[in-house]
């Protein structure tokens with residue numbers, strides 16, 4: 413598998429229910445399953461968690477260990493990838 417792209421609107425519940433994530437990114441799948449409640453997971457996004465940057469967030473460690481990178485975008489600047 414080449415990799416996984418998680419868009420800004422992808423909720424943690426969608427990650428939790430993704431067969432691709434469960435099969436290839438087990439630690440990320442497990443981390444979202446233990447986050448708060450189903451109602452919270454239906455609302456919270458993976459990107460929102462990263463941007464919030466709270467040290468208590470469950471999803472950051474698996475993203476780091478899976479060597480995730482970020483592609484910040486805006487309407488006036490070119491893309492600049494971050495690891």
Ligand SMILES: Cc1cc2nc3c(=O)[nH]c(=O)nc-3n(C[C@H](O)[C@H](O)[C@H](O)COP(=O)(O)OP(=O)(O)OC[C@H]3O[C@@H](n4cnc5c(N)ncnc54)[C@H](O)[C@@H]3O)c2cc1C
Nearest residue numbers: 420446447448455456457459460461463464468469470471
């Ligand atoms: C009661 C409660 C229990 C929780 N329990 C857990 C838990 O057990 N485990 C856990 O890991 N987390 C937990 N959380 C955190 C929660 O799951 C969310 O991660 C957190 O509330 C952030 O919400 P959000 O993803 O909707 O982001 P938002 O609240 O929408 O955004 C967070 C910040 O990121 C910015 N932002 C969001 N998206 C973008 C973007 N695309 N580009 C630029 N900036 C952006 C916003 O402006 C904001 O400053 C809990 C939260 C609550 C309220």
